[in-house]
Amino acid sequence: MWSLPKPRYTAQETYEAAISKVRDKNLHAVYRAATRTVAQASSGYAAAAEHGVAHALLEKDFAVKGVTRGQMISLYDSRMAHKRGPARYVYDAIRAAAPYNRCPLCGHRDVGTLDHVMPKTKFPALAVTPLNLVPSCHECNKRKGNQVAASAHTAAVHPYYDTFDNDRWLQATVVQQRPAAVRFFVEPPQHWAEADQARARHHFDSYGLGALYTAQAAQDLAHLGYRLERLANDSGPEGVRSYLVEEAESYRFARLNSWQTAMYTALGDSDWYWNGGFSM
Ligand SMILES: [Zn+2]
Structure with missing residues (x-):
């Protein structure tokens, strides 16, 4: 439950970096056409998080028209989290923001991954959105899983917004x-x-x-x-x-x-x- 500075990379530049080396021309066009949708969804999420109401966001508003959930998740897995992915520099910058490499969620174990605050399986539009990604240890990441808060009382503590x-x-x-x-x-x-x-x-x-x-x-x-x-x-x-x-x-x-x-x-x-x- 430690606070962290917000990542400096925008959702749009991260998304554009992630899709930049998609070789299949058709697939690249599909991804490119969704750039605005991803940027808008990310802005909507950021505004909600700023006001502490991200838990009230609806999954249906975070599907990406024309791009499947699997394709969005694959952008994160193969092009951002992957060591040689074109958006890996954003992943690394987010990971490196944790002081002493300590997980901000438990404040104790080493950071080993990034956690999606809004799970990528349910909010695919936010799969590579920096403000939705926080450094985490493997254990905290596993404990959180794909849970989405049912109410304001159980909403996830957010290192970029909570103090x-x-x-x-x-x-x-x-x-x-x-x-x-x-x-x-x-x-x-x-x-x-x-x-x-x-x-x-x-x-x-x-x-x-x-x-x-x-x-x-x-x-x-x-x-x-x-x-x-x-x-x-x-x-x-x-x-x-x-x-x-x-x-x-x-x-x-x-x-x-x-x-x-x-x-x-x-x-x-x-x-x-x-x-x-x-x-x-
Ligand atoms: Zn942890």
């Missing part, structure tokens, strides 16, 4: 057990629109982020135990607490809603944890 990262929405709590564990949950600020609060929760649940972050946290907590034991011996529980608070600040500075920020904030806030809860 969820301006506020803290990811929180964690320490589970008082041995070894200690951390549980993550979504708690957006009250000033968010109700639908956005629901979307953040839906995103967190449907992408399995709670389990992902808890598993990562367990690894870090196991490492942390030894270091904190030594800190506690040298400077007592207060030394442990300061260390955790400083780590939280440092992660917060890098990213407000990373699981590390949430985890260290929760650890620093937990009297139980820094008073010895960390020992294995």
Whole structure:
């Protein structure tokens, strides 16, 4: 759920690049005749996304007259995503926009592909539209599949249009057990629109982020135990607490809603944890 800058390539130039090397003259003419339709569909989609109503778009408005769904999908597969495809430079630019190659949907795994926000099987006119393509890890891409949101409350979080990262929405709590564990949950600020609060929760649940972050946290907590034991011996529980608070600040500075920020904030806030809860 990280924000990303919008790709700089337009739908029309990407489409024109993708069809530029179609050798079959008839097929090329078919594709070329659809250029305006694709550009218009893409503008309609961009306007809807800008207003947060892309989930209300109708599939029937995103078929491309004269071009089959398979032909549109093939443009993406063979001419944009393919290593030697003529529109591959746009694909590469979109992929490269993810900081540290981290997937913006889970904020954790490496980017391995592009995800169609509006699935290409249902919205073929947007198959090569840059604003409909976001960098994604394979797991998030698979989890999303061809789903289309049924309502504003389940609409996909969009890295080019949503600014969820301006506020803290990811929180964690320490589970008082041995070894200690951390549980993550979504708690957006009250000033968010109700639908956005629901979307953040839906995103967190449907992408399995709670389990992902808890598993990562367990690894870090196991490492942390030894270091904190030594800190506690040298400077007592207060030394442990300061260390955790400083780590939280440092992660917060890098990213407000990373699981590390949430985890260290929760650890620093937990009297139980820094008073010895960390020992294995
Ligand atoms: Zn991911």
